[in-house]
Each structure stands twice: as C-alpha cells, then as structure tokens.
Amino acid sequence: MALADSTRVPGPDAPIGVFDSGLGGLTVLRALHERLPTEDLLYFGDTARVPYGTKGEKTVRAFARQDAGLLVARGVKMVVVACNTASAFALAHLSDVLPVPVLGVIEPGVRAALAATRGGTIGVIGTSGTIRSGRYQQGLEAAGLPAERIRAAECPLFVPLVEEGLGGHALATLAVAEYLRPLRDAGLDTLILGCTHYPLLAADIGAYLGPQVRLVDSAESLASAACVALADAGLLRSGPRAGRLGFILSDIPWKFAEIGARFLGKPIDDVESVGLDEMEEAGHALGSGRTADARIRKDPS
Amino acid sequence: MALADSTRVPGPDAPIGVFDSGLGGLTVLRALHERLPTEDLLYFGDTARVPYGTKGEKTVRAFARQDAGLLVARGVKMVVVACNTASAFALAHLSDVLPVPVLGVIEPGVRAALAATRGGTIGVIGTSGTIRSGRYQQGLEAAGLPAERIRAAECPLFVPLVEEGLGGHALATLAVAEYLRPLRDAGLDTLILGCTHYPLLAADIGAYLGPQVRLVDSAESLASAACVALADAGLLRSGPRAGRLGFILSDIPWKFAEIGARFLGKPIDDVESVGLDEMEEAGHALGSGRTADARIRKDPS
Numbered sequence: 337m338a339l340a341d342s343t344r345v346p347g348p349d350a351p352i353g354v355f356d357s358g359l360g361g362l363t364v365l366r367a368l369h370e371r372l373p374t375e376d377l378l379y380f381g382d383t384a385r386v387p388y389g390t391k392g393e394k395t396v397r398a399f400a401r402q403d404a405g406l407l408v409a410r411g412v413k414m415v416v417v418a419c420n421t422a423s424a425f426a427l428a429h430l431s432d433v434l435p436v437p438v439l440g441v442i443e444p445g446v447r448a449a450l451a452a453t454r455g456g457t458i459g460v461i462g463t464s465g466t467i468r469s470g471r472y473q474q475g476l477e478a479a480g481l482p483a484e485r486i487r488a489a490e491c492p493l494f495v496p497l498v499e500e501g502l503g504g505h506a507l508a509t510l511a512v513a514e515y516l517r518p519l520r521d522a523g524l525d526t527l528i529l530g531c532t533h534y535p536l537l538a539a540d541i542g543a544y545l546g547p548q549v550r551l552v553d554s555a556e557s558l559a560s561a562a563c564v565a566l567a568d569a570g571l572l573r574s575g576p577r578a579g580r581l582g583f584i585l586s587d588i589p590w591k592f593a594e595i596g597a598r599f600l601g602k603p604i605d606d607v608e609s610v611g612l613d614e615m616e617e618a619g620h621a622l623g624s625g626r627t628a629d630a631r632i633r634k635d636p637s
Numbered sequence: 638m639a640l641a642d643s644t645r646v647p648g649p650d651a652p653i654g655v656f657d658s659g660l661g662g663l664t665v666l667r668a669l670h671e672r673l674p675t676e677d678l679l680y681f682g683d684t685a686r687v688p689y690g691t692k693g694e695k696t697v698r699a700f701a702r703q704d705a706g707l708l709v710a711r712g713v714k715m716v717v718v719a720c721n722t723a724s725a726f727a728l729a730h731l732s733d734v735l736p737v738p739v740l741g742v743i744e745p746g747v748r749a750a751l752a753a754t755r756g757g758t759i760g761v762i763g764t765s766g767t768i769r770s771g772r773y774q775q776g777l778e779a780a781g782l783p784a785e786r787i788r789a790a791e792c793p794l795f796v797p798l799v800e801e802g803l804g805g806h807a808l809a810t811l812a813v814a815e816y817l818r819p820l821r822d823a824g825l826d827t828l829i830l831g832c833t834h835y836p837l838l839a840a841d842i843g844a845y846l847g848p849q850v851r852l853v854d855s856a857e858s859l860a861s862a863a864c865v866a867l868a869d870a871g872l873l874r875s876g877p878r879a880g881r882l883g884f885i886l887s888d889i890p891w892k893f894a895e896i897g898a899r900f901l902g903k904p905i906d907d908v909e910s911v912g913l914d915e916m917e918e919a920g921h922a923l924g925s926g927r928t929a930d931a932r933i934r935k936d937p938s
Binding site for chain 2: 392492
C-alpha cells in the first residue's frame with residue numbers, strides 16, 4: 337500500500353484509517369477529505385459481511401475489531417468508525433484495545449443535531465442495531481434534551497435501497513413515507529441521519545418532511561472532531577502535498593464501481609481486496625486491552 | 638448438540654446437514670422434513686454474513702466452505718446447500734473437498750421447471766450472484782431448451798423485503814412489478830424462484846404474473862433428490878422415531894424469532910450460536926481436496 341507507514345508508532349505522516357460495514361462510510365471519507373485535504377486517508381469497507389445494522393451486538397463488535405485491527409496493521413495514526421452500528425456497539429471496546437485514537441460518528445451527530453434544533457423535537461433514524469442500542473437517544477438526553485423531544489425510528493430497507501441506487505425511485509418514496517410518517521406526525525424540527533448510507537436518500541427524506549425539518553448527518557461534525565483530536569495529539573500532517581486516498585475491501589461487490597462512485601462523488605480507481613484469513617489475523621493481533629501486545633503491529637505489505 | 642454423530646464415518650443415523658446464507662434455507666429444511674420425516678436435520682444459517690447474493694464468487698466460496706465444514710465437523714452424513722448463490726458458486730468446490738455427498742438447489746430447480754413448462758418460455762429470478770453466474774440458464778440450455786425460451790432477472794430487493802416481513806405490503810407489490818415487468822412481457826409459462834427467500838413472496842409474484850404462470854421452487858425437487866441420493870448410498874435412516882431439527886446460527890439477528898418462524902412455518906425453540914473462531918476453524922479443517930485430511934473432523938461438542 338502506498339499509504340502504509342513503516343514506523344511502529346505512527347507519526348503525523350501516517351494515514352487516518354476509516355472503516356465501515358461497506359460503502360456507506362465513503363460519505364464520511366469525502367467529508368474528511370474536504371476538511372483535511374492534506375491528510376492521507378485509508379478506507380476499509382467490510383463488503384464481505386455488510387450489512388451490520390440487522391446483526392447482533394456481539395457479532396458487530398467482533399467484526400469491528402477485525403476491521404480496526406486491519407487498519408492498525410497498516411500503520412494508521414487514528415481510526416474513524418464511519419459506521420453508526422459499529423460506533424453504537426464497538427466504540428468503547430475499540431477505545432480499549434486500539435493503540436491509536438478512535439472516533440465514532442454518534443457523538444458528532446448528537447452535537448450537530450443540538451446545534452441545528454430551534455427548540456423542537458429531534459428525530460433520529462438508523463438501522464435496527466443503531467436505534468435499538470439507544471446510543472443516540474442517550475446522547476441527546478445526556479445533553480439535557482427531555483425524552484419527549486426525542487423520536488427514533490428503524491429504517492431497515494433504506495440501506496438496500498441505497499445500495500441498489502434507488503434514491504429518487506418510487507420505491508424510495510414509498511419506503512420513506514412508511515418509516516417516517518410517525519416522525520412527521522410528531523412535528524420534528526431536526527432529523528439525524530443516523531446511518532452513513534442515508535445522505536444518499538436526503539432528497540427523498542427532505543421532500544417528505546418538508547423544508548422546515550433540518551437534516552443532520554455526522555460527517556462534517558466528525559471531520560471537525562478528527563481535526564481537533566489530531567491537533568491535540570500533535571498528529572496533524574503539514575505540508576503542501578494533497579492527501580491521497582486508499583481503498584481496501586473484503587469483497588468486490590457486483591455493483592461496486594457504480595455504487596462506490598455514487599458514495600464518494602467520483603470514481604474509485606484502485607482497490608485492494610483482502611481475504612478472510614487476513615481479517616482473522618487482524619482481529620487476533622489486537623490483544624485484549626491497552627497492553628504491550630495491543631501495540632504490536634505487523635509490517636505493512 | 639443432540640444431533641451430533643460421534644462416529645468418524647457418519648452412518649444412516651447421522652443427521653443431514655443443511656446450510657444457507659441466513660434464514661431463507663429454512664423453506665428447504667421444511668420440505669426436507671416433510672419428504673423425509675424420520676431424518677434428523679441440522680441447519681446452519683450464516684446470519685452473521687448474510688446476504689451472499691450481492692457478493693463476489695470468491696467470497697461466497699470461502700463462506701460456503703466454512704459453512705459446510707462446520708456441518709461436517711458436527712458429523713452430518715450429507716450436506717444440502719440450501720442457498721442458490723452458494724450452489725451457483727461453490728457446489729463444485731464443495732463436492733471436491735467434502736467427505737460426504739453434497740447436493741445443491743439449482744439442478745433440482747431446473748428439473749422442476751422442465752417438468753412444469755408446457756412448451757413456453759421459462760423465467761428465472763434470483764440474486765445478482767445467482768443470475769450473473771448463469772448456472773440456471775446453462776442448466777436449462779443443457780437440457781435442450783433454446784436460449785430464446787429463457788429469461789432471467791436479478792431481484793436484489795426481494796431478500797431484504799422478505800427479511801423485513803413485507804410480503805403482501807405495497808412495497809413488495811411495487812418491487813415485484815419493477816423487476817418482473819420484462820419477464821411478464823416475454824409471455825412466461827413457468828418461473829423458477831431461484832432464491833430460497835422467494836417462496837415467501839409467491840403470493841405477490843403470482844398476483845402480478847397471473848395464474849397461467851407456474852411458480853417453481855427447488856425445495857420439493859431437492860427433497861426427492863436427497864431421498865434418492867441417501868438410498869443409493871445406503872444412508873436412509875429407518876425406524877419409527879420422528880426426525881429432530883437442530884439449528885445453528887452465526888448471529889442471532891434482531892428479528893430472528895419472528896422471521897425464523899415465518900420461514901419454517903413454526904416457532905424455532907432452541908438455537909445454538911457459533912462465533913467467528915469456530916467458523917474459521919471449520920474452513921481450515923476441510924483441507925484442499927478429497928484427501929485423508931478432508932476426512933478429519935473434530936469430535937462433536
């Protein structure tokens with residue numbers, strides 16, 4: 337990998353690692369690239385095991401551990417969990433076992449919603465896992481929002497609709513109405529798009545809810561948080577060279593070229609694929625906590 | 638596991654193993670249980686990595702190898718691949734590496750369609766992987782059906798619609814019309830439901846295509862083929878005891894109880910879950926061909 341760092345303790349020139357269950361996190365990669373244009377970014381999408389949002393907590397945590405382990409093995413200086421379900425179920429575990437800083441998308445999403453609301457009800461939509469975890473709801477309540485101003489809804493068909501490129505299609509219109517009717521009736525003023533796929537349905541969602549509802553996604557807020565965290569750790573990359581983007585996937589899906597370009601906003605030229613064996617190894621290599629073992633990473637290849 | 642066989646070479650009293658990417662294969666399990674009521678059946682659903690139908694050939698083959706390996710490690714006397722995508726991409730590989738007979742769903746589906754047609758056009762619908770593999774189309778052509786009498790269509794949203802329990806819903810009606818319009822316009826007389834999820838949309842599909850189109854699924858034809866194969870191998874279980882059903886899953890999905898009961902036609906009481914580690918081990922234990930190594934299986938636990 338061109339982006340790999342061969343030092344054992346990654347310095348400012350190491351890439352930022354970003355992972356998601358699949359391709360949805362490319363919307364986050366895009367925001368990071370815009371906010372931090374000189375940083376190298378290494379994206380891993382677990383396309384072999386996507387989706388995470390329908391799956392149980394233990395399974396998602398085991399997958400997230402392998403995903404983050406793979407990025408750490410490639411020498412990243414920070415890991416961004418660009419998947420809401422993985423952030424909901426695995427962020428605490430990853431903070432414990434990773435030898436580098438780790439950021440999730442939920443806290444930035446909560447902050448962005450609190451900044452956007454004008455005193456009304458805040459809604460949050462996401463996968464079954466994200467919504468049932470209660471993490472967004474807890475985050476809003478912890479910030480002082482009373483429970484009666486919070487509404488949440490699972491939208492399990494949104495991910496497959498986006499993966500099939502059906503934003504704007506009659507099927508998306510119908511699914512949006514089906515899932516969002518209770519939220520619309522609750523009189524929202526702000527809606528958190530609690531899944532990195534959902535920005536690709538923003539037009540459908542906005543048309544249904546009307547212009548008075550502000551749609552919030554975590555990407556920009558997360559990019560700002562990453563900037564601050566890197567600065568605090570003395571890890572911001574300086575220098576005039578434009579940041580490079582690297583892509584690793586655990587499967588090359590049938591419609592990858594089309595779908596990937598839609599998420600990233602431009603074609604993805606060069607993709608490395610990794611097999612099950614390397615994923616397994618990456619999970620095992622992390623160890624069980626912030627011990628010396630957790631800092632051992634293999635040389636990037 | 639109550640169903641495990643502790644002998645090294647499984648005899649007639651060993652269970653039949655059945656696997657699928659998730660819960661769709663329970664429609665096949667049901668047909669096997671009806672056709673072979675004294676056989677014990679051990680089902681494995683790879684719910685942690687479902688779906689397979691959007692993923693590439695290499696990935697599906699690696700998963701199928703672990704799935705089958707897990708069943709072999711539990712002492713099954715035969716493996717039924719109750720997943721069309723895995724049958725399309727992995728049946729030849731599994732036949733090569735498994736120490737027990739293996740059956741897939743595609744050949745029985747082709748036979749059932751040829752028995753059902755009255756000389757018109759045969760359609761086949763399935764996941765992107767199954768349709769792009771061309772296996773059904775090749776099977777029909779090999780049986781002498783001219784290419785102009787074969788139509789195929791990918792229906793990628795059908796699996797998530799079924800998983801969400803939306804058979805009969807307006808979203809299913811719309812998706813059926815969207816995917817099947819070209820087939821209906823081609824004047825089908827027979828349609829192969831080339832995915833084990835699709836029988837749960839049979840009412841929607843039948844309403845759209847009309848009563849002149851016969852809907853064919855592989856399950857009954859496969860159950861007959863399994864009966865013949867077991868008899869040929871001297872492995873049919875005799876005796877009056879009713880066959881027992883065992884269930885192993887790699888993840889317990891959020892909506893498992895509801896969805897599993899819908900597929901099986903009755904509640905699923907007792908489920909064992911396996912982790913990533915056991916899946917990895919099962920894949921590695923198979924070896925690379927019909928060698929002595931391929932026959933080593935660990936003691937059932």
